[in-house]
Amino acid sequence: MRTIVITGGTDGLGKGLALHHLRRGDRVVAVGSTPAKGRALLAAAAHGGAADRAAFLQADLTSVAATRELTAALLDSHPRIDALVLCANRYRILGPRHLTPEGFEHSFALAYLSRFVLSHGLRTALEAAPRPVVLNVGTPGVPLGRIHWDDLQLARRYSGTAATLQSFRANDLLGVAFAARHPHSRVRYIAYNPGVVATGMPDHLPQPLRALTKAAFRVIAAPVAKAVPPMSGLLTDPPAEPFTAFDRTRRLPLSGTAFDRDAALRLDDITRGLLDAPAGKGR
Template sequence: MRTLVITGGTQGIGKALAQHYLTRGDRVVVIGTNQNKGEALLAEANRLSASDRCSFLPADLSSPTVTIRLADQLRTRYPSIDALVLGAFRYQIRRQETAEGVERTFALYVLSRFLLANELRTALERAPHPVIVNLCGTGGKGGWLHWDDLQLRRQYRPLAATMQGARANDLLGVAFTDEHSDSPVRYVLHNPLFVKTGLAEPFRQPTRTALSIITKVFATPVDKAIQPIIERIDTPPRPALSAFRVDRMIDITGPAFDRNAARQLADTLRNLIINRTDD
């Protein structure tokens, strides 16, 4: 029986993956913020006769302090973790900061993923075929890192914050495999493209209705979107780092995967953690 940790696992792709692996007989640990959705997932696990293999841990991963404490809790409970799926994300219409003073999109989409991958690395390395799947970019031309203002204090735009996070996550994969070159953990960057998830939820009317209609007509159903991810989890790619848009493998030698930029981002995040979290 394998152990999977899934962030953003109470809806959309994360929930579908959780249900799939519970059906397969694996242990699934879901991280989310919505208690009602978490309880609904536990009820579904009970219907699948899998309540003993499903856990819901409520946690606000936009808080680096909470994320570090959660990682410690996970290491204690699950000394060996087979797969870590990084899927937690929320589109922030307005700029907000966490209690630690970190812009919320950057904290949730970038900092929490950096922390969990590194904090859970030792537990992952105890598994036979460990893999991290980061749902992000990958490698596209849209978006860039605002190195002089990563938290977008001067001018916040929700799409710019989101695209910056997507670009940063590509670099997180590069930084992880560069720093842990002898690790057995395979790091997979995966962009599922347009999927029928909760994209419209943060928006007000009439934008919410318009997005819901567009999603219904054009987006990929979740049960189809998770199939390539399942393949990456069940049979991790041989390279330490790989990137995919749906089924298509992406070249990771381009500027979006620059090693110097990846090192700079990792150093920046470490300094941010030191300055913003409690002991």
């Protein structure tokens, strides 16, 4: 029986993928921040006869300390993990810059640092599986946003859009650096763009942007049921290469600045320094 860990696994695309793999007979550990959504997922699993294969772990992934605690708990309870799916995100497009208690900009902490900590922290459990894979869900292939090398926390020129797009670009480089840092690992790391999917993402936006986004979703967004199978296919049969990137079913060339190895290793070094620094220092 395969074990699949999904962050953001109680809502939207993550929940759809969790229920899909429970129906296939896998064991699923869904990570989320809201207990009510966790209970709803477990109820759905029980309704489908998979109560004994579904688990919910509550975690605040904006916190590095909490993410490290989650990593330790997963290693203790699941010494073998077949797949890690990184979906957790919450868009803060409008509004002022928000720092976590540890001093990190919110999008950088949730959408990038948590994925860095979990990817590297769970590597030993992943390598205990026969065909381990990490699926990092973002926007590879979309030429928007950049890494603000001199101001990663966007203290001097913050915008929610810039922060969101930087987190996506950082995750492209995360996959490149993971493969470079662990050249002999059996873990296959995939950067994955699911396209526009009809999820609850607009619920976190302020009005009138929420209403406008929901209206656009009704026109252009794919249903979760349609978006899940290509993701599941990659989890079941990952590519042979250490790192790949996909836009739905289309494999992307690993060229240009998006997947630059030197930039990836530079960000990796900076990230390790930030994570090792005392809270609030060197940010």
